Amino acid sequence: MGMIRVIPCLDVKDQRVVKGVSFRGLREAGDPAEMGETYCLEGADELVYLDISASWESRRTRLDWVLNVARVxxxxxxxxxxxxxxxxAVELVRLGADKVSINSAAVRDPNLIGRCALRLGSQAVVVAVDAKRGKDGRFRVxxxxxxxxxxxxxxxWISRxxxxxxxxxxxxxxxxxxTRDGYDLEMIRSAREATGLPIIASGGAGRPEHFAAAAEAGADGxxxxxxxxxxxxxxxxxxxxxxxxxxxxxx
Structure with a gap:
């Protein structure tokens, strides 16, 4: 087991950090830059910001808060x-982001991953995989x-x-x-078997032992x-x- 990273995630909607359950029921949590600065001081290893706004206007607004975050x-x-x-992706890195995370667009066009890597380097390209367990017990994207x-x-998908x-x-x-009732350890183990890439585990942390169990299951972050x-x-x-x-x- 290598060095394990602890990473707060900040979902941003309309320039504010929000949080919900199973991607729904959002409530406000704070300002992206202010919260980011606090996490820096508290000893976080990295931060992940996910823009969950849908409109083009919000896309343009994103450039403002990303720049504010980069300054602190x-x-x-x-x-x-x-x-x-x-x-x-290049524009966000130019504004100060160290990495970009792509999800739905990569599913639609897997070659987008390579095009981003060609311009930014693979180290700057994170592919987000949101998954659920189906009735057959298998995990689907x-x-x-x-x-x-x-x-x-x-x-x-992860193996590719x-x-x-x-x-x-x-x-x-x-x-x-x-839910705060623990990470899906089976999902993490399945992903770990599928790839040698670093895996950041997300979803379900509620107690310190949940974090430890996810690391044991194969998560790097x-x-x-x-x-x-x-x-x-x-x-x-x-x-x-x-x-x-x-x-x-x-x-």
Whole structure:
């Protein structure tokens, strides 16, 4: 097990951070730049910002808050949500993002991953995979903010990402999102078997032991939102507990 990263996730809608359950029931949590600066000071290893707004006007507004975040950031941060072309990805990195996360557009056009990697380097290209367990017990990939069942098998899709040019996988369990009852460990193990890429696990963190279990299952990054935003668990507190449990983290 290599060094494990602790990563707060900030969903942004209309220039404000929000959080819900299973991608629904959103409530406001704060300002993107202010919250990002706080997480830097608290010892987060990285941040992930996901723009969940849908309109073109919000896309343009995104450039404003990304620039504001970049001005205060002292750790790497990723921006995702609605990126549909390599030009958009390049623009976000130009504004200060270290990495971009692509999801639905990569499902529609897998070659977008390679085009982004060609211009930015694979290390800057994260492919987000939102998945749910089907009635047959298999994990399927969903797009458009968890609303569209693509019918794609999660493990098969993840196995294709490294050859396509991705540098990292952001894996979210839609079923577990916001529930605080633990990551989907079976999903993480399935993804781990499918790829050698770093995996950031998302969806379900509620207690320190959940983070430790996800690392044991094969996650390289431990992403959470509400437990950090609403001060249920502090970053320093969590890292201290993880270190005590034998999980290698930067303290």
């Amino acid at each position: 950031m002292t750790i790497p941060f990723t921006v995702g949500g609605g990126i549909s072309s390599e030009d958009e 969903f797009a458009k903010g968890g609303r569209e069942d693509t019918g794609m098998d999660m493990a098969e 990402l490294e050859p396509l040019g991705a540098g990292e996988v952001l894996l979210t369990s839609i079923d577990k999102d916001g 431990l992403l959470a939102a509400s437990v950090f935003h609403y001060r249920i668990i502090g970053i320093r507190e969590l890292k201290g507990i993880l270190k005590g449990l034998g999980v290698p983290v930067r303290v």
